[in-house]
Amino acid sequence: MTPKTPLFEKLALIGIGLIGSSIAHACLRGNLASKIAIATRSPETLGEAERLNLGSSYHLKTEEAVKDADLVIICVPVGAYETIAKTIAPHLKEEAIVSDVGSVKNAVIRQMKPHLPENIHFIPGHPIAGTEYSGPSSGFASLFDDRWTILTPLKDSNEKAVQKLTQFWEGLGSKVDIMDANHHDLVLAITSHLPHLIAYNIVGTADDLEGVTQSEVIKYSASGFRDFTRIAASDPTMWRDIFLHNKDAVLEVLGRFSEDLAYLQRAIRWEEGDKLFELFSRTRSIRRSILEAGQDIDAPDFGRTKQKDD
Amino acid sequence: MTPKTPLFEKLALIGIGLIGSSIAHACLRGNLASKIAIATRSPETLGEAERLNLGSSYHLKTEEAVKDADLVIICVPVGAYETIAKTIAPHLKEEAIVSDVGSVKNAVIRQMKPHLPENIHFIPGHPIAGTEYSGPSSGFASLFDDRWTILTPLKDSNEKAVQKLTQFWEGLGSKVDIMDANHHDLVLAITSHLPHLIAYNIVGTADDLEGVTQSEVIKYSASGFRDFTRIAASDPTMWRDIFLHNKDAVLEVLGRFSEDLAYLQRAIRWEEGDKLFELFSRTRSIRRSILEAGQDIDAPDFGRTKQKDD
Numbered sequence: 001m002t003p004k005t006p007l008f009e010k011l012a013l014i015g016i017g018l019i020g021s022s023i024a025h026a027c028l029r030g031n032l033a034s035k036i037a038i039a040t041r042s043p044e045t046l047g048e049a050e051r052l053n054l055g056s057s058y059h060l061k062t063e064e065a066v067k068d069a070d071l072v073i074i075c076v077p078v079g080a081y082e083t084i085a086k087t088i089a090p091h092l093k094e095e096a097i098v099s100d101v102g103s104v105k106n107a108v109i110r111q112m113k114p115h116l117p118e119n120i121h122f123i124p125g126h127p128i129a130g131t132e133y134s135g136p137s138s139g140f141a142s143l144f145d146d147r148w149t150i151l152t153p154l155k156d157s158n159e160k161a162v163q164k165l166t167q168f169w170e171g172l173g174s175k176v177d178i179m180d181a182n183h184h185d186l187v188l189a190i191t192s193h194l195p196h197l198i199a200y201n202i203v204g205t206a207d208d209l210e211g212v213t214q215s216e217v218i219k220y221s222a223s224g225f226r227d228f229t230r231i232a233a234s235d236p237t238m239w240r241d242i243f244l245h246n247k248d249a250v251l252e253v254l255g256r257f258s259e260d261l262a263y264l265q266r267a268i269r270w271e272e273g274d275k276l277f278e279l280f281s282r283t284r285s286i287r288r289s290i291l292e293a294g295q296d297i298d299a300p301d302f303g304r305t306k307q308k309d310d
Numbered sequence: 311m312t313p314k315t316p317l318f319e320k321l322a323l324i325g326i327g328l329i330g331s332s333i334a335h336a337c338l339r340g341n342l343a344s345k346i347a348i349a350t351r352s353p354e355t356l357g358e359a360e361r362l363n364l365g366s367s368y369h370l371k372t373e374e375a376v377k378d379a380d381l382v383i384i385c386v387p388v389g390a391y392e393t394i395a396k397t398i399a400p401h402l403k404e405e406a407i408v409s410d411v412g413s414v415k416n417a418v419i420r421q422m423k424p425h426l427p428e429n430i431h432f433i434p435g436h437p438i439a440g441t442e443y444s445g446p447s448s449g450f451a452s453l454f455d456d457r458w459t460i461l462t463p464l465k466d467s468n469e470k471a472v473q474k475l476t477q478f479w480e481g482l483g484s485k486v487d488i489m490d491a492n493h494h495d496l497v498l499a500i501t502s503h504l505p506h507l508i509a510y511n512i513v514g515t516a517d518d519l520e521g522v523t524q525s526e527v528i529k530y531s532a533s534g535f536r537d538f539t540r541i542a543a544s545d546p547t548m549w550r551d552i553f554l555h556n557k558d559a560v561l562e563v564l565g566r567f568s569e570d571l572a573y574l575q576r577a578i579r580w581e582e583g584d585k586l587f588e589l590f591s592r593t594r595s596i597r598r599s600i601l602e603a604g605q606d607i608d609a610p611d612f613g614r615t616k617q618k619d620d
Binding site (some may be wrong): 045191 | 410457459460493496497498502505508513516522524535536543546551560566569571578579591592600603606607609
């Protein structure tokens, strides 16, 4: 896990929120880069990163941070990628690997590829990990441990560069999968984007419902609702950008979701209990598979209910 | 918290799943009843309760358990209430309090009230607490601590009996609210029943989606999806009965939810980022209110992501 010689001489992180700062922590833990340059356009955020001692140099200008970097990782909301690509392109080192952590991949390629020079290695990536918190102080070294990172190399991506980026993510604690950008965007639409949209939506519906006060929604939230409020507390800018940049796949899975929901609605209206029971039994077994795959803890209620017993 | 003289001479629990067994544990912890009679129609479940030493007597026949009981609490899926009411009615002690823990209240009153004698106190109840596990061994004494229990007395309910039942639930660790059954059913439709329906539904949609394998859904579930699988692993019989018995309120809030979702769908299609951003910011503040009210823990990711830092 801890190589004697770091994999990279210089890592540049563009953006230092939850994911950027967690990469910095895990990179230090694994000794994966000799230097870490950190760039963000917000002086406050940069100051916070510096106080946390996350890097070896701190920059308000991205073009300064990427200078001489062997690995550049973009860790900002996906709406900002095109501007960044244009800005850094003339300053990239030859043979540098340029990657990112964005939750959509087709739109990232569309935005960046036309602006990047031919002599670098552009390999988009996406670590499937996170919490509902944001900002430099929300990051931690173990965020990627036992989670998956998906790389979506282009057809002409250099095999050695892909291998090196894979090693880097493994060094951060992650397992790595390779797939194409289209498939990534569909998989994430169902496993991540739709769940977030549904969570945001139900929290909004509850907030707007006449006849039930906000204080009642809050008091009785332990009956199920509170689970949704966690992911509905995720960063609004990041998530707005995700929905705008994975429109087709999100609309596709959302159509399926609504169709299935209409089926349940009809089953309730006509009191077809067997249809409900069949689905509710099937979903239980999917939960079991997730626990068996080590992708969630099996403690009741995510372990948050204290079980001091009698 | 621990009275010298127990509040009740004899408590009868009809049904001994997660909630029934948690009442037994918390009742023992608080010394709230001298005797606890446990009834369930399943010999296996009854044997499990006995091995766990949850009561002082064990019965396959509910009518035996309720004999001489001062407090009877029904803790079975709400579809079975009418049969139970008919069975126990002739055997209830005069002045006994008859209550329950069902997640719907109007249907419970409709099913039970016509069969119960005039000389007992029927006071429906509902503790807003639970986990996704079921069965006698899933219960624990602290389940109700700092959670709310809602009582929905009828217009003619005896005030002293309501007070005594309130004391009982406070003795179990709960806070107690009083409201009418109609209001309860609407509040729970939005805070509990709709969240469960949505969770069951999205897990089903993901399972059915061609183009994405079940193994992919499981591997990448940490990106949001896994949160929904927890409540979608709840007891299928219990939840089938809830939807069938709170039909009107569930269809009402489901209509609102679908309307709101169509608005988001349109905003995505027409790339109206400001509408998305407005909602995503508002939902964040509701999460904060839930944390401030002590109804969830503020550890990132429900505390399930280990944060061993570098």
